[in-house]
Amino acid sequence: MSKPNSNTDNYELAAATSPQQVAEFEDHHAGFVGKLQHVLHVNPSLVPLIVLVAAILVFGALLGSKFFSPFALTLILQQVQIVGIVAAAQSLVILTAGIDLSVGAIMVMSSVVMGQFTFRYGIPAPLAILCGLACGALLGSVNGWLVSRVKLPPFIVTLGMWQVVLAANFLYSANETIRSQDIESRAPLLQLFGAKFNLGGAVLTVGVVFMLALILVLAYALKHTAWGRHVYAVGDDPDAAELSGVNVHRTLMSVYVLSGLICAFAGWALIGRIGSVSPTSGQLANIESITAVVIGGISLFGGRGSILGTLFGALIVGVFTLGLRLMGADAQWTYLLIGLLIIAAVAVDQWIRKVSA
Amino acid sequence: MEPILKARNLVKRYGRVTALDHCDFDLMPGEILAVIGDNGAGKSSLIKAVSGAVIPDEGEVWLDGRKVLFSSPIDARNAGIETVYQTLAMSPALSITDNMFMGREIRKRGFMGKWLRQLDKPAMAEFARQKLNDLGLTTIQNINQAVETLSGGQRQGVAVARAAAFGSKVIILDEPTAALGVKESRKVLDLIQDVKARDIPIILISHNMPHVFEVADRIHIHRLGKRLAVIRPGDYSMSDAVAFMTGAKEPPEVADAVA
Numbered sequence: 338m339s340k341p342n343s344n345t346d347n348y349e350l351a352a353a354t355s356p357q358q359v360a361e362f363e364d365h366h367a368g369f370v371g372k373l374q375h376v377l378h379v380n381p382s383l384v385p386l387i388v389l390v391a392a393i394l395v396f397g398a399l400l401g402s403k404f405f406s407p408f409a410l411t412l413i414l415q416q417v418q419i420v421g422i423v424a425a426a427q428s429l430v431i432l433t434a435g436i437d438l439s440v441g442a443i444m445v446m447s448s449v450v451m452g453q454f455t456f457r458y459g460i461p462a463p464l465a466i467l468c469g470l471a472c473g474a475l476l477g478s479v480n481g482w483l484v485s486r487v488k489l490p491p492f493i494v495t496l497g498m499w500q501v502v503l504a505a506n507f508l509y510s511a512n513e514t515i516r517s518q519d520i521e522s523r524a525p526l527l528q529l530f531g532a533k534f535n536l537g538g539a540v541l542t543v544g545v546v547f548m549l550a551l552i553l554v555l556a557y558a559l560k561h562t563a564w565g566r567h568v569y570a571v572g573d574d575p576d577a578a579e580l581s582g583v584n585v586h587r588t589l590m591s592v593y594v595l596s597g598l599i600c601a602f603a604g605w606a607l608i609g610r611i612g613s614v615s616p617t618s619g620q621l622a623n624i625e626s627i628t629a630v631v632i633g634g635i636s637l638f639g640g641r642g643s644i645l646g647t648l649f650g651a652l653i654v655g656v657f658t659l660g661l662r663l664m665g666a667d668a669q670w671t672y673l674l675i676g677l678l679i680i681a682a683v684a685v686d687q688w689i690r691k692v693s694a
Numbered sequence: 695m696e697p698i699l700k701a702r703n704l705v706k707r708y709g710r711v712t713a714l715d716h717c718d719f720d721l722m723p724g725e726i727l728a729v730i731g732d733n734g735a736g737k738s739s740l741i742k743a744v745s746g747a748v749i750p751d752e753g754e755v756w757l758d759g760r761k762v763l764f765s766s767p768i769d770a771r772n773a774g775i776e777t778v779y780q781t782l783a784m785s786p787a788l789s790i791t792d793n794m795f796m797g798r799e800i801r802k803r804g805f806m807g808k809w810l811r812q813l814d815k816p817a818m819a820e821f822a823r824q825k826l827n828d829l830g831l832t833t834i835q836n837i838n839q840a841v842e843t844l845s846g847g848q849r850q851g852v853a854v855a856r857a858a859a860f861g862s863k864v865i866i867l868d869e870p871t872a873a874l875g876v877k878e879s880r881k882v883l884d885l886i887q888d889v890k891a892r893d894i895p896i897i898l899i900s901h902n903m904p905h906v907f908e909v910a911d912r913i914h915i916h917r918l919g920k921r922l923a924v925i926r927p928g929d930y931s932m933s934d935a936v937a938f939m940t941g942a943k944e945p946p947e948v949a950d951a952v953a
Contacts, residue, residue, distance in 0.1 A: 378840075562811045563799035566792050573785040580747075580783035582768050582797025640787045 377689045381634045382646035384685055388632075388678070389649045389656065396660035404663055407539035414545045417629075417655035418530075419444075419607055421548040421648060423622045424629035425555055426599035428647045429592045431630050432559075433572040434639025435484060435491030437593075439476070439498035440600050441622030446506045447473040448604030452515045452614030455524045462524040470601045476502060477597015478590065485589035499623065510616040517612030531609030544606040551599065552648045559644055568592060572639030628675060629654060632682045636690070653678065696759055698723045698895055699744060699775075699864050704753035706739050713739035714750065715919035721864065726886065726896045728906040731916030731939050737899055738868070740916065744897075745777045745866055746770035757863060768797070776861030780868045782853045786842035791815070791822045793841055794856045825859040826852070829885050847878030851885060858889045865889060866897045871905055883909055903932040915939050 377383055397405035404410075423440050430437040451469035454460045460468070476498065483494040520527050530544035559565035567588045570578040579585045603622070608614055633650025635642030654675055661671050701719035705712070713736045721727050731737045742748040744755055746764030755762050757773055764770045767777065784793045795818050801807035802814040823837045831851045841849060850870055857865045867886065871879040879902075886909055890896060900906050906913060907927045915922045915938050923938060923945035930938075937943035 557810075561813055561815075563801070563813060564811070566788065566796065566799065566813075569788055570785040570792075570796055573787050577781065577783040577785055578796070580767055580777075580779055580781075581785075581793070582771055584768075640785065 374689060374691075377685075380643075381641060381689070382643040382649060384682070385633045385646045385649035385653060389653050392653055392656045392660070396656060396663075400660065400663050404660060407537065409659065409663075411539040411541060411545070413652065413655040413659050414548075415540070415542055415610075416659065417651045418542065418544040418548045419603055419610055419619065420622065420625045420629055420654070421651040422544075422551060422603040422606055423600060424626040424633075424647045424651050425548075425551050425644060426596040426603070427623075427626040427630050428633070428635055428642075428644045429555070429568065429599075430491065430596050431572075431627075431635050431637060432568050432639060432642065433589060433592050434575075435589075435592075436495065436627065436637070437480065437491070437596055438495040438623045439480065439502055440596070440603075440626055441619050442499045442502035442506065443473050443476045443597055443600040444604040444607060444622055445616060445619045446476065446502050446604070447601035448607050448614055448618075449506055449510045449616050451527060451605060451608065452520070453510060455527065456515055456519065462526040465524075466526065466605060469604060470598060473601025473604065474594050474598040477594045477600070480597065481590040481593025484593065485586045506616050512616055514616070515614040520608070520613065527605070527608045527614070528612065529609060530606040531612065542609065544609050547602070547606065549648075551602075552644055556644050564588070564591065569640050572641075574640075625654070628679060632675075632678050634682060634686060636686050637683075641686075641690070650682075695722060697721055697756075698758055699897075700756040701740075701744055702754055704740065704743050704750045704755075706736075706743060706748060706750050712919055714743060714753075716753070717916075717920045719744065719914070719921065720924075721895050721897060722912075724890070724893045724895055725911040726890055726898055726909050728898045728900060728910035728913045729916060730900065730903075730906060730913060730935060735916045735939070736919040737916050739919075741777075741866055741868060741897065741899060744770075745775055747777075771797075771860070774861060774863030775866065776857035776864070777866040778850075778853045778857045778868060778870060780872065782849055784841050784849065784853060787840055789838045789840055790826075790844075790852055791819045791837055793852065794818075794822045794825070794859065798860065821859070822855075825855045829855050829858065829888055830881075831855060831885075845878070847874050847881055850874060850878070850882050854882065854885045854889070858885075858892075858894070861894060864895055864897065866899075868899045869901065870898070871900065871902055879905065903935065906935075907932055915945065917941060 423444060426440055427437055447469040450472045451465050454465035454468050455462050480494055480498055483489050484491050530542065530547060532543045533540055559568060567578065567583045570581070570583055571585050571588050575585050607619055611618055629651035630647050631637065631650070632653055633642070633646030633648070635646055657674055658671050661674075662668070697720040699719070699721040701717070704714045704717045704719070706714040717736070717740055719740060729737050729741065739748065743750045746767045746769050749765060755764070757775070762773060764773070770777070785796070788796075800814045800818050802812045806812040807814065819837050826837070829851065831848070841852065844852065850873075854867070854870065857867075870882050870886070874882060883905060886896060886898065898906065898910060910927055913925050913927060913935060915925065915935065917939055925935065925938075925946065934943065938945045
């Protein structure tokens with residue numbers, strides 16, 4: 338037998354004299370467009386921020402001080418606080434390449450539990466609130482278990498949960514609203530998130546502060562902790578994440594439980610916002626939260642985007658809503674423009690992702 | 695010399711298919727052991743069984759003389775066995791650093807790390823850059839660029855660097871050159887030699903005979919779910935190896951297996 342390498346043609350030598358540059362492509366858009374695409378790829382929340390600032394400037398120019406005042410601008414914050422909190426929960430789920438259609442139902446259910454536990458069973462308000470928060474986390478954990486252990490698609494799981502929780506909410510509450518005056522006199526803690534304070538014309542509520550704080554804390558956790566990196570990795574490619582040592586099940590569970598818990602806080606904030614506990618409120622929260630997330634530039638395919646974008650997305654919707662109303666336009670114009678924004682946002686997302694192709 | 699990784703009588707059945715049929719396996723310290731075999735011979739099942747990705751139905755595995763039972767790749771990883779999968783197992787949207795430290799992130803010291811669980815990004819970036827430099831992967835300019843912006847060879851390089859950085863006992867490479875061009879393959883083969891130079895044994899699964907014969911110290915030939923023979927590349931030609939693994943020729947005595 339001959340030596341193994343002596344009779345094999347050293348085919349690699351043939352390539353040795355070839356030109357050394359490897360696949361150099363002419364940079365087609367080395368100019369402004371290419372740089373823009375790169376910057377947006379690195380900072381996905383920049384697009385919604387630009388749109389938000391532009392929208393504020395346009396409405397400010399058209400409406401003047403009627404819109405461009407601390408009062409009006411903080412009014413927007415008050416109007417988006419519920420959607421903003423729910424959208425924070427939605428962002429977490431969408432980052433893992435899931436979707437949560439049950440956020441609104443969990444929010445209402447939790448607020449009903451807080452209200453009914455206080456008024457039907459006479460449980461002290463702080464304890465009833467804890468029960469409501471636990472209810473949200475529990476429903477979230479059911480979602481998480483079905484998605485991560487039973488491996489059902491998140492869309493189906495949460496579509497089912499939406500119906501189940503909403504129906505349970507009506508059955509349990511007997512479709513009965515707890516009036517604002519009753520809450521005010523007997524359990525004012527339930528309305529805590531509605532408490533207002535003034536800062537030189539700007540009117541803030543506890544709910545607004547909670548929304549902003551929540552998003553900042555989540556932004557920190559997603560960017561600067563191992564848990565956050567795992568959330569992105571699971572959304573990007575769950576198999577790769579598992580093989581490189583991420584506990585995918587635990588990550589998904591934590592995301593869904595946290596999402597449920599945040600929705601329960603949104604339920605508490607909802608009582609503060611509308612004053613009463615109403616089982617029929619917040620029906621559109623799931624669609625509105627998905628809208629905010631998508632306009633905020635988080636990819637529905639998971640693993641890309643920033644939760645700050647979600648805040649900007651929610652604010653964009655708020656700015657359009659208030660601006661168009663102040664201009665006296667038909668409310669349908671708002672929906673029309675929001676619809677266009679959703680499509681534009683996804684188109685931009687696809688364009689940004691092209692750098693990876 | 696005691697094998698660093700030893701398996702005896704491994705059996706793995708998938709329904710009516712027997713992927714591993716009382717298979718033995720030995721990896722000696724400091725060597726590069728190539729595993730070759732026809733498609734469906736059970737190479738992947740063997741590698742998965744020793745790296746924790748599947749749990750064998752029967753048989754035992756010893757690492758460093760101690761009996762081990764891995765129930766997941768994480769178990770094997772904690773024991774010092776790193777695997778570079780053919781799919782590379784990387785998150786394309788995350789940075790090189792994030793990918794290298796996935797699942798074993800470094801936290802900051804003190805309050806920020808302990809209570810706010812903040813990651814020590816500078817330390818991780820420094821370590822990642824160091825490891826890439828060690829393996830001569832200097833063409834990567836920015837350690838924080840997303841993995842999806844790298845070429846195929848660079849990605850493979852990062853995956854090998856990750857394994858080399860953390861694999862203390864054994865590194866398993868599954869078809870590391872299958873998706874690469876000639877020049878990129880050369881880079882990866884050089885990387886393999888670099889890793890070997892640090893006395894970490896490597897299991898190399900490959901279909902590419904020239905690559906196998908170039909880098910391997912011994913070749914484990916797998917056929918029909920078991921170890922057919924172990925040969926030294928100096929003693930046989932590539933055509934012999936192909937003949938053994940396809941059954942066209944009778945193998946030498948298994949006694950060759952002992953190093």
